Amino acid sequence: NAGVTQTPKFQVLKTGQSMTLQCAQDMNHNSMYWYRQDPGMGLRLIYYSASEGTTDKGEVPNGYNVSRLNKREFSLRLESAAPSQTSVYFCASSERRRNTEAFFGQGTRLTVV
């Protein structure tokens, strides 16, 4: 009954370093999402993938890349981390249909120093 699993849970990076955030879901959902959450800003969509093999930019895609590795996995990559990317990152998944709900992972708390 795992749902959406994110790794790692915490990470500290130096400016300029790169890293990949991993996300996997076991609900057989077609759609997957990456959000960032900053104080007072709610959840902002970075990228999403409506199905395996497709990805689309969301509201705040700059500085990020994504890969939909297969139906289960959707990774988020920071090529050259900046302090402005300090945030909490959430992965989510949903079925791809008109009336549906998104289910979230527990988040990755990233600090860029």
Added chain:
Amino acid sequence: GQQLNQSPQSMFIQEGEDVSMNCTSSSIFNTWLWYKQDPGEGPVLLIALYKAGELTSNGRLTAQFGITRKDSFLNISASIPSDVGIYFCAGSNTGNQFYFGTGTSLTVIP
């Protein structure tokens, strides 16, 4: 990107009181969702609404899909300390994008 207007931003209430919060949008949605986020955790789905005018309950929580399809409301009755957290609304049309409110932070004073 579209962000929903959620109010109030924060609430401090006594245990046992009822709570009301709402969410408005400039666009119509086919689906309204309400989530709760505990500190250090991801948002957890509380209630999903799919039809204008729909009223749905989940224990002490009741949510309504506004008839204009541009708003939604969440009520919590007889609040308890474990209701503490941040409540988010979200709207969706296609199921490919979910738009979130900025959250209502709820503090329950025992």
